[in-house]
Amino acid sequence: MDQASILDRLRPHVPWGLTTPREERGRAILLATPGVLVEVLQAAHVHLRLDCLVDLTCWDRLPATPRFEVVYLLGQAGGADRLTVKVQVDGDPPHLPTAVAIYPAAAWPEREVYDMFGLIFDGHPDLRRILMPDDWEGHPLRRDFPLTEEAVEFKGHTPKVPSEIIPFFRPHSPSGSGGDPPPVAG
């Protein structure tokens, strides 16, 4: 299936000026603004018959802004059509409209994104933490959430952070090694 035609078929049904279509390594990707997200998902569901939410996830673009990119991967039951919808969002905490009304499968992955990144999905019926304990502080998959060793009660043991265990490399640093460490909360 030619993935480019998916974007062409979607074009009449969404405010095209507010989106950026892109094709990358065989995937059809549509970068939408938060305001038109629901409209895009609805159009994909109704007009393209992309009836499965295959995956919903997020990643932290720190230090770039907008900081978070949420990725919706839409698919078709019994079909090969695929569309990736991305939306970039900023704010503290960032807000996005929920997709549960269109794709019921979004209920758990949206909880996971809230749990891991602190993104609030407005209108979600049950937005609670899903993997971390209820009383956990912070959102672990944010880039500035430090990953440390758990303190143990052995004498003479100093917990290390992984950037000490494995040196951090940048591809274009002069020596080919060394470079900036990953961002750590101050």
Add this chain to the structure above:
Amino acid sequence: MSELTRETLTINMGPQHPGTHGLLRLVLELEGETVQRCTPVLGYLHTGIEKEMETRTYLQNVTLVDRIEYVAAYQEEMAFYESVERLLEIDPPPRARYIRILLCELNRIASHLIYLGAAALDLNLSSGFMYAFADRERFLDLSEMVSGQRMMPGYFRPGGVALDLPEEFFPAARAFLDDIPRRVDEYERLLDDNLIWRQRTQGVALLSREDAIALGTTGPVLRGSGVQHDVRKLLPYGGYDEFEFDVPMRPEGDAYARYKVRMEEMRQSRGIALQALERLPSGPVITDNRKIALPPRHELARSMEAVIHQFKLVSEGIHPPAGDAYVATESARGEKGYFVVSDGSNRPVRVHVRAPSFYNLQALPAMVEGRPLGDVVVAIASIDIVLGDVDR
């Protein structure tokens, strides 16, 4: 006589419960014997693998991905490296592709045998459990021959596999595959002739076609609800388009349909594995791109360049170009895919695992609400969750 008062009883099932196949907690609201509401509580096996992977190089991460869906580790490695290879824009050589598919299909048989054993044990058919695990043992022996490990192989590499198959693997794999049809038929007779098995699975844990699609289920759960959906056929990856196989499908949507789909899938997987064994191409098992794969051992003694490549790969690893990639693969439980984001450095910025067990488990409340409490265990067994995959 006074008016009867109706009230619900809230009970807690798990996290330590043999029927949950791991650490899963369910909060069940019962009215009499009937489940009114089922709320799964996850996270008891959350190990932060996705966070951990951001701090490891692409080569180190193979150790971590094995531990996500630990009963189908070859498929896990396949999914991870398919995405990494898409970022690197390389293809493994033909022999490596066939070896990967061969191992993935052997692994699918072994994974379905675990399902079969565990589902039978849940209904007190303990002989089924013993037989299935004895057969799975033979796959573990094969895995040990190939990779040196029984469960966490760490055998795939970006651009191929670590080593060629050993000589003793071929007769052993053939003997294993030759026995599969007879054994699967035997298990099917054992269970189909059992009145308890039929009555406890037929019409139990029903999931309609619409619910199965809306709730994001994939794999045998979706195929058991009447959708012919298999990523290997629809979006072929890693060379699956060169193989002939059927996608089994059942319209009933109950636990029995999922069982039947898996039994047929074992036969189909055997067919694919036999095709891979028969047509196994000769040639290298890993790409000769020295920026991605280690140089062969004999070059190290003679070539300074090989020593430098070896040093750079071991100390730094590979640097995929900036961007993101997602390749859908069909694991034993459904669609498994790794969403990998690279910034051009030697470690991923973000690795997200599209976990089939996570999405399939989301359909559990739809299967058990309004049904007797005893069906909950059957429903969990029929989804065939791996909690390492749910919680990651």
